[in-house]
Amino acid sequence: LSSSSAASDVYKRQGFTLTAATRISDTSQPLHIYIEGDGRAYINRGHPSPNPTPFNPVALQLAAQNTSANVAYLSRPCQYSGFTSPACSDNRWWTINRYNQPIVDSLNEAIDTLKLSPTQPIYIYGYSGGGTLAAVLAATRPDVMHLTTFAGNLDVDAFNKHHGVTPMQKAVKPTGYINSCLLYT
Numbered sequence: 001l002s003s004s005s006a007a008s009d010v011y012k013r014q015g016f017t018l019t020a021a022t023r024i025s026d027t028s029q030p031l032h033i034y035i036e037g038d039g040r041a042y043i044n045r046g047h048p049s050p051n052p053t054p055f056n057p058v059a060l061q062l063a064a065q066n067t068s069a070n071v072a073y074l075s076r077p078c079q080y081s082g083f084t085s086p087a088c089s090d091n092r093w094w095t096i097n098r099y100n101q102p103i104v105d106s107l108n109e110a111i112d113t114l115k116l117s118p119t120q121p122i123y124i125y126g127y128s129g130g131g132t133l134a135a136v137l138a139a140t141r142p143d144v145m146h147l148t149t150f151a152g153n154l155d156v157d158a159f160n161k162h163h164g165v166t167p168m169q170k171a172v173k174p175t176g177y178i179n180s181c182l183l184y185t
Helices: 058-065 101-114 129-140 156-163
Strands: 006-013 016-024 031-035 042-044 070-074 122-127 144-150
Touching: 016 101, 031 058, 031 101, 031 129, 058 070, 058 122, 058 144, 070 101, 101 129, 122 129, 129 144
Parallel strands: 031 070, 031 122, 122 144
Antiparallel strands: 006 016, 016 070
């Protein structure tokens, strides 16, 4: 986020490190949160990357373009400074476990820390796999008033089947919430 009032921070949540960038100017306004995509989860099919940090941080670029009063960016666990976390020595957290409950919990805790007040509404945005997680967060958090995904993987099983990759057995999936809410992309 390019602004003289932008700040960055690192959060340790659920054993993971998440990098955040914020630009806050009016605490009475909603908080717009952008969640990064999967980054570089794999070098190629079947070969996990040693570092999931994205070469092209699309969600960060989108957050930087948002002119709202309060904007925050959250990396995914193990991106950027993630290797300071013991959990990030296991590449399954950015490959086959990247949508598992501990990942969702780490983002939930980071969002709770970013919120300026308990009643502040949240607008949540997610790019690619960040859209998967943003949809789950929007379906499970009562403070989320708006969801936008950019190329979000809303049906994890269909996505993995289409690409012929390993199923994510323990993934928390947006499709599990379709009966309880309506998701728009």
